[in-house]
Amino acid sequence: MAYILKGETGDWEVVIGLEVHAQVVSNAKLFSGAPTTFGAEPNSQVSFIDAGMPGMLPVINEHCVAQAVKTGLGLKAKINKCSVFARKNYFYADLPQGYQISQYDQPIVGEGAIVLDMPDGSTRAIGVERLHLEQDAGKSIHDMHPQKTFIDLNRAGVGLMEIVSKPDLRSPEEAGLYLKKLRSILRYLGTCDGNMEEGSMRCDANVSVRPVGSNELRTRCEIKNVNSVRFVMMAIEHEARRHIEVYDAGGTINQETRLYDANRDETRSMRSKEMAHDYRYFPDPDLLPLVLDDAFIAKLKSELPELPDDKKNRFVKDYGLTAYDADVLVSERENAQFFETVAKGRDAKIAANWVISNLFGVLNKQGKAIAESPVSADDLGALLDLLADNTLSSRMAKEVFEIMVDTGKAPGAIVEERGMKQVTDTGAIEAAVDKIMAENPDKVAEIRAGKDKLIGWFTGQAMKATQGKANPAMLAELLKKKLAP
Amino acid sequence: MSLDKATVRRIATLARIEVPEADLEPLAGELSGILGWIEQLQEVDTSAVAPMTGGTDVKLPWRADVANDGGMAEAVTANAPDAQGAFFTVPKVVE
Structure with a gap:
């Protein structure tokens, strides 16, 4: 259903493009041998390259390149066999080089797509404009001293994939679905852990509005570094309403970078970025073009796991699940694997039902991931066997399941212990x-x-x-x- | 290609170099001279040459994904004017 915002002068629709910074899963940084582990002692994971010391030369990490290509393949995108690293010049205290090594007009990955699974079971393809490799900056800490900002460069130089969508998204809900789907794909591929709380996946949203029925692209504002899916959705809605208010009052929107404040649910202009759009990109003279051969790409392609969309289609086709149930099961690879263990040799629809309604219900309530599930896939399967051979009625099975959750015991033992065998005599x-x-x-x-x-x-x-x-x-x-x- | 005073002022601001007003005009002249000299390269016929970012035939060297550097916060911050503990510090950056 179309997302329409009502203004005083008429109805508006929202045009959204997302830029996601996904931290590459790797042992070492993009251009140095310093480690990437989260939460280490300040400046303990910094090489002289990351610190921007004179005379140090960057050397690219082959695994980071492979991870970017793998992600590109997972997004069904064009892999550019020749890409170029460029310097993006700006001054900031947590950027010791005075420039970020990024990619500009020749990124490693070109156009692709992400398919959204809409709540009504339909799908919608959102274009991916590009994916490029770049360095992360260090971390500024503002609350340790009244007059000073503290700088920790542990994150400086860590490999990031910037994944840019086309302005195809039309509602906060679609933006949320896009982020969840992208995260799911990255986690399946193992190229980014998708943890927004630890900052390994960050999102900037480009937002503009236009009158319903128009095809124009009006001036957009970029909302920086929003750190949860929910906040991205809230920030977009807030920003769209701000634009409409400005237009309704006869004003104009200036292209600018804004910061979302979740506590106040508002965005405000970041003045420090006023001059920032003049980055004076130029090819980095320290780095030659990145050239990939066909064998390198073919090998990565052959190693790709089954991705969420393919898995979903297989679940619908082979197990006869609804699109919605399949979607719920495949969003995390571990969940899908759990389901397949339970469903093996059993009625898949009943298995799906138990995993989704009963097990996920318990996990949600206890705030646990599937890896910490009190009930193993084999035990849940054994319970379904007792249900199938009439040892338990479905009401009794639910009772046994609750005991399994509480005690972690196998269903057979519980039935034996408590004499819960159904009377079929x-x-x-x-x-x-x-x-x-x-x-x-x-x-x-x-x-x-x-x-x-x-x-x-x-x-x-x-x-x-x-x-x-x-x-x-x-x-x-x-x-x-x-x-x- | 020649640079005017306003452009030089903007470049100086972006590069965080303080240039006195009186020096802008002469600097514009000098920089334009350098650009003019480099512009001679335009005379070379490159219609049959693919775009390139370097002049060598060397391949970009790759490194293996091995963590073998870092662990020297003291050395990294040794030249910092006002290091506190293992941190660099700068005058407060207010957002």
Whole structure:
């Protein structure tokens, strides 16, 4: 459904493009041998190259190149066999070189696409403009001293992939779906851990608005470094409303960089970036063009894992799942793997249902990832086997599942220990029913006289008499027969 | 190609070099002279040459993804004018 914002002068739509900085998973930095581990002692992971010492020369990390190409292949994008590193010149305290080594007009990866899975089950392709490799900057810490900013260069020089979308997104919701899908692809590929809290995935949003029905692209504002999916969505909505208010009042929007303040839910201009758009890019004389041969690309292509879209299609086709269920299961590779272990040799739809409704419910409540699940895939599978062979009714299975969550025990052991085996012996159920009928002749008479609702009372009594273990289907069948008028 | 005074002022600002107003005009002349000299390269016919960013036939060297550097915060900050602990410090950058 189209996302339309109402203004005083009419209806507006939002045009959004996202720039995502994804930290490359690697041991060493993009151009130096310093490590990339998060949370180390200040300046302990800095080489003289990262510190911008005179005379030091950058040498590119082959794994970072491979990671960028792999990501490009995962985005079904064009891989540029020749790309060029350029210097992006600006002054900032956490940029010791005085320039960032980036890529400008010849990036390593060209156009690709990300397919969004919309809540209604449909899909929508969003264009990817490019992906390029660049260095991260250091970290400025403003709250350690009243007059000084402290600088830690551990992050300086770490490899980043900047992934730029086309201005194809039309709502905060689509922007959120795009980020989640991109994160999912990166995590499947193992090229970025996608952790927004630790800053290994950061997002800038370019936002503009235009009257509904128009095709113009109006002046955009760039909102910098928003660090969660939810905040990106909130920042976009806020910024779009600000533009509409300005236009409604007859004003104009200036192209500028703005900062989102989540506490106040507002964006404000970053004056420090006023001159920043004149970066005077030029090819870095320290680095020759990056040339890739076909064998290098072909090898990476052959090593690609099954990606979320392909997995989703396979789940729908092979397991008969709905697009929505498949989508939920494939968003994290570990979840999909768990499901496939449970579903192996069993009814896949029932398996999907248990994993999504019951297990994910518990994990959400406990704030745990699938790796920390109190119930293993094999145990959940064993529970479904007990359900399938009628040892447990579905109500009992849910009870056993809760005990599994609490104790971590295997379902077989729980059933054994607590004597929870479902009664499927017709004789036993019949005996219980006969006894209840003999003790309550008045109720039997009433039901035979047409008071159908009493069947619930008989079911309850019979369940109570069998400690809840009677097979519900068999009991219903028996009651129907015995209480027939 | 020649540079005017305003352009020189802008370049100086971007490069964070303080140039007194009186020096802008002479500097514009000098820089234009340098550019003019380099512009002689335009006379070479390059219509049959593919664009290049360097003049050598050397391939870009690659390094293996091995962490074998760093671990020397003291050496890295040794020349810093006002290091505190293992940090560099600068006058407060206000956003």
